[in-house]
Amino acid sequence: MSTKSKSIHTKSSFNQDDRLKKVSPLRMLLNRPELGALGGAILVFIFFGVVAGDTGMFSAFGMLNFFDVSANLGIIAIAAALLMIGGEFDLSIGSMIGFAGICIAIPAIYWGWPLWMSIIFAFSMAVIVGYLNGLLVVKTGLPSFIVTLAMLFILRGATLAITRLITGRTQVPGLRVLIENDPIAWLFATDTFKWFFVWLGSMNLIDLRTDGTPLATGIPPSVVWFIFLAILSTWVLTKTRYGNWIFASGGDKNGATNVGVPVGRVKIGLFITTAVASTIFATIQVLDAGSADTMRGSLKELEAIAAAVVGGCLLTGGYGSAIGAAFGAIIFGTVSMGIFYTDVDTDWFKVFLGAMMLIAVIFNNYIRKKVTESK
């Protein structure tokens, strides 16, 4: 229906331009959730550039090292961020990492399954665990904090009990030999752009081993996954209908339901995403180490949430970004590795992590007030 013809002139009543300040580009930038994390990452790089610039931290090998650590954390932090934007937490991420590890190792070593089948098995288990988490939260209406805290204990306990029952120990080694010629394992275990590093080495641009091969052999799989997931998640969040539903579900569950957003389905999907991301993390680590450990991933859920918060996610949901979480992970990864190159005792890392998160929460809170404040 056209409303042009008989428009009632209410324009004057809302046209309060004289009362509006002009929004500067800087102000608009400040309203982006990832700004704090981006600024923090730049500060961290400048800091280590000054303090540890001549120590090898910024050699190819050193950089790959801290990007590898950042990327591993980033994989789960991005998933945790999506879930937080959707208004929920997943405290079972760390336990899921341990569980996924033995889901790969036990079938492959003890039951004689091919490695690819074990990996698919682990991912299937992840979907089941994520679905269960989501279903419990959606159906019971209990806080996800409690439901996934229960899952944290259940999964970690089951991991330990099952592993000991079958193997009699808490570690399952011997996976490295299985990686070669496996049709799937290369996805999680192959360094990429090797030729580039060989070329850099031949040009004497990067350090070489005594046998002439470069010290840094290629981009580790974690970094490739990290970049892929960061791009994919950002695309989903900002460009797709599902992304809009994630924001809506986290921002106002009832409101979203009333306008037809399938909030339950969205949340269950996000819980599956965190469990699957944990399994990607686990697969990369298990194949890299060649063994699974029942304690792997302990406390990773808290680091992932911390990175997401530093990346601008609100604990109340409905606001945040995947890129922000990625920068949050880079900050933590860089500092945790960089601290080795300085004179600072590494024991201080956790202090830094906590302080960083506190600053981020205060900053985010301020930003949220700015964004929602009425005129």
Place this chain on the structure above:
Amino acid sequence: MSDYLIQFNNVSKFFGKVIALKDVTMKLKKGEIMCLLGDNGAGKSTLIKTLAGVYKPDEGEIIIEGEKIVFDGPKDALDMGIATVYQDLALVSLMSVTRNFFMGREPLKGLPFFKTFDLEKANKIAAERMGQIGIDVRDPSQAVGTMSGGERQCLAISRAIYFGAKVLVLDEPTSALGVHQASVVLKYIVKAASQGLAVILITHNVHHAYPVGNSFTVLNRGKSLGTYNKKDISREKLLSMMAGGEELDKLEVELKEINRLAN
């Protein structure tokens, strides 16, 4: 085809022993605004939820465009063109105007499996629609949280109309607003009705209802005290019916007594 867009015939709703609604009858034509008045606990919320398809009536019938209808959930009501704008407005203050406008019904573009939210089109429509109400959205990507209460109400109504509402059910649209903002919203409601929508305006504020309503239904303790055309009833009479006239009279007597003792 009936003259009336929507009719309630003796609709009742019980919760166990509690009678939430009893024999409510009302009917509404295109372009009409019916105000549903009632004090707290009069059954307004139950009636809204019955209209929205959340509750099924235990007795009586709902007739839409001459056909008897039983809603099988809120989606059914929405599909029939009955859009309810609740008090919470179903707006997310951290999200942009556009993202709120199309929440749950995003326009898509692109190839199957890679369909993206057509933000360009959505921004254009949202800005255009808000402009028609006279709300100049300079930047449709601004957060809804930055808008005033009246603007938010208008956004929610405008969204319902854009998505094909025939009957607009508004739950206390002016209750949280100041005088000026409320008048803007009321003007918009009249304008919507003049374009052929039927509007059911639920409120306990007679001063907001009386100027815009064509007819008035008063609810008291789950029962309808009747539907009156504007020419048949005065503002004062409505007010006294709503509050339960006797109670007001009694209050007046008691107040007099207090004053007498104080003197």
